[in-house]
């Protein structure tokens with residue numbers, strides 16, 4: 001600096017003054033006697049940053065709720081409220097009295113709610129953290145909203161023994177609902193269903209199982225929610241992790257019983273543009289709410305007579321069995337009712353012939369049985385239920401038969417359930433008859449074509465079963481007014497069978513090509529029903545026998561998968577020489593384009609994609625009834641949906657292996673660079689080949705470059721795997737991310753992720769962790785041990801303690 005003019009001095013002073021104020025003044029003081037009136041403009045007090053506001057917020061029906069909300073995002077998401085069960089109308093007031101009370105008075109003058117800070121209260125303030133406080137002259141908090149949470153925790157908030165979060169009743173109804181999170185006095189953090197409409201705990205469906213008198217749950221500045229045990233050790237509750245500088249964050253016990261950590265990118269942050277401008281869940285518990293809740297009393301995760309599945313968005317989905325419908329479609333927890341006249345008990349065996357069964361695979365209502373028979377056949381089970389007027393559903397599983405009575409509770413459909421449910425319905429129930437006889441004829445002819453095509457080639461037993469399922473689906477084809485009603489549906493699997501004509505129409509004559517592979521071409525299409533639904537139609541090209549096999553493999557295996565990180569198969573077409581698979585359309589294309597074309601995606605998003613891919617693979621390896629090995633994990637085969645969630649696609653090269661059969665003899669599959677060494681070595685091919693490919697993909701995500709880059713100047717950096725291990729060895733992993741500031745600030749995790757990737761690309765498959773372990777390591781649930789050199793032969797699986805990986 002050369003010269004200071006009086007002008008610039010003045011400016012400097014102003015600047016200093018300004019920084020002094022922004023530094024020192026964290027909030028506006030609200031003086032005693034201040035009040036807000038519902039329905040007036042600006043009836044709120046904002047925090048100094050503007051991030052949060054306290055005041056009256058108008059919600060549905062024109063009612064007002066006294067609340068704290070995120071004030072800088074369009075959603076104005078509520079994080080706390082005073083009167084969730086007693087909404088007020090226009091003209092109501094909230095007042096900070098001279099005596100230290102904060103009082104909510106409704107429009108008729110009735111006191112609805114109050115908080116008391118004591119006679120010392122000097123002012124109130126909406127802090128930048130989202131905490132609303134009553135404080136004395138020394139700025140000690142005498143009352144704070146953080147100590148009276150409703151359903152949400154915010155960063156810096158702690159959750160102490162005896163505190164409770166109670167979920168909202170519905171997403172759009174803030175009344176107290178059916179789920180409760182509490183830190184009990186023995187130190188156990190527990191999720192309960194409540195004995196709705198009473199707030200008392202009913203059934204514990206998740207807990208940390210810590211009984212040493214844990215002190216508190218902390219939501220810290222780095223976006224982790226963890227429990228601190230009495231002896232100081234920490235247990236991750238929501239292992240998210242996201243900086244409060246870049247994201248608005250909240251952890252909320254939601255109306256569906258899940259406790260979720262959400263983030264929303266701040267506009268000014270480096271995240272803007274690369275992260276969807278909406279609340280995205282980073283993590284949640286429990287992992288499967290459908291199977292977590294099995295209470296002796298209460299309806300379960302869904303209402304009575306309904307059943308619960310986990311949808312693609314990893315949220316609970318409640319559905320009625322066929323022949324039943326929701327009392328109130330806007331409130332599925334109210335359950336389902338029968339759409340037919342129940343069986344008469346005067347005349348049950350005579351009436352038996354008026355009833356029939358609909359089958360649902362992998363479905364059960366575990367605690368509603370009143371009779372159980374062992375070592376019986378399915379026919380026997382059907383007869384027994386049919387002639388019994390109490391029996392509304394029979395469950396048949398491994399020669400066991402259970403009769404179920406109304407109301408059915410704790411219903412779930414999940415591959416872990418096994419067996420089948422036989423739903424008893426009246427034959428003449430008009431809503432189950434095909435509405436249009438012509439339509440029915442068309443379905444039967446489609447079926448015939450599928451049948452003849454398949455029978456002419458070698459048919460696996462699986463596929464015969466599939467056809468049987470299709471037939472029964474057509475027979476009992478559901479007439480409900482849903483989006484896909486024109487297409488037949490397989491119960492349990494939900495695959496639709498399309499005619500070639502339908503697909504030709506949907507793709508406008510296979511006009512828009514999305515991609516091309518060795519065996520297939522993918523086209524964009526749209527199902528023009530009530531809502532336009534975009535689809536990706538994969539046309540399998542040559543009709544040689546290998547492709548025929550591929551087709552069958554894909555349809556049966558993929559039809560049964562259902563996971564947030566997989567591209568969902570919607571249906572298929574098999575007509576003459578035409579073979580097509582119909583998938584959901586992924587609007588944001590493939591990871592390859594996302595990663596290597598255009599600007600560098602945000603670090604946190606990259607990690608989120610890696611975690612999603614790992615979860616999808618872990619599901620394929622461990623949670624399907626038949627293990628699915630992908631064999632071709634690479635960025636082209638990971639797609640991104642409109643929320644930028646990673647979705648694994650293309651099981652075209654997948655090899656189905658029965659759990660015990662680990663060896664295959666097929667020619668090398670996969671893609672160079674991502675291919676595990678055992679393909680070249682005549683070693684057994686196991687799920688560990690996917691772990692290897694994932695390791696390479698993970699490195700690409702971390703470093704945002706391709707696994708092989710011949711154009712780089714430094715020879716040592718050409719092969720990403722080698723460079724990564726070298727930089728890890730030399731303790732300078734930061735060179736891998738160049739000048740990605742987010743990653744460098746997050747150096748500890750960067751190093752951890754590199755270590756995980758190095759474990760994945762071990763030459764010895766036995767040294768590689770399972771995908772499940774990889775997920776746990778990325779989530780931070782387990783420690784990452786020091787990895788050996790991936791290529792080193794001095795390590796063998798026996799010389800290292802492998803127990804931690806199995």
Ligand SMILES: *[C@@H]1O[C@H](CO)[C@@H](O)[C@H](O)[C@H]1NC(C)=O
Pocket residue numbers: 025026027028029122123136137138139
């Ligand atoms: C708010 O009130 C407290 C106590 O009277 C005082 O210490 C503090 O400086 C006030 N803050 C502002 C911004 O006025």
Ligand SMILES: *[C@@H]1O[C@H](CO)[C@@H](O)[C@H](O)[C@H]1NC(C)=O
Pocket residue numbers: 060061169173174175
């Ligand atoms: C919200 O749900 C509760 C419980 O069922 C009900 O009493 C209340 O009327 C609902 N509120 C609104 C605004 O619909």
Ligand SMILES: *[C@@H]1O[C@H](CO)[C@@H](O)[C@H](O)[C@H]1NC(C)=O
Pocket residue numbers: 220221222223224226234
């Ligand atoms: C928050 O918690 C995580 C996990 O325990 C820890 O790694 C991180 O350092 C903590 N951040 C702050 C700001 O305390």
Ligand SMILES: *[C@@H]1O[C@H](CO)[C@@H](O)[C@H](O)[C@H]1NC(C)=O
Pocket residue numbers: 211212229231232233
């Ligand atoms: C604290 O206690 C728990 C058991 O209650 C134990 O698992 C954990 O290892 C202990 N942590 C420390 C740091 O001693």
Ligand SMILES: *[C@@H]1O[C@H](CO)[C@@H](O)[C@H](O)[C@H]1NC(C)=O
Pocket residue numbers: 049245246266268269270
């Ligand atoms: C974004 O704004 C917040 C305050 O609103 C600030 O704390 C943060 O540092 C800013 N982030 C960036 C990257 O500028």
Ligand SMILES: *[C@@H]1O[C@H](CO)[C@@H](O)[C@H](O)[C@H]1NC(C)=O
Pocket residue numbers: 344346347350351
């Ligand atoms: C018993 O069933 C028969 C045949 O369905 C019917 O005709 C008869 O009316 C029924 N009797 C009673 C008491 O419901």
Ligand SMILES: *[C@@H]1O[C@H](CO)[C@@H](O)[C@H](O)[C@H]1NC(C)=O
Pocket residue numbers: 481530
């Ligand atoms: C059924 O769908 C049609 C359009 O396909 C729509 O007009 C009608 O309102 C729907 N009926 C119900 C009960 O949703």
Ligand SMILES: *[C@@H]1O[C@H](CO)[C@@H](O)[C@H](O)[C@H]1NC(C)=O
Pocket residue numbers: 273274587588641642644
């Ligand atoms: C992802 O897709 C959505 C919806 O099509 C679009 O609005 C968004 O810009 C896309 N994001 C990226 C990063 O391409």
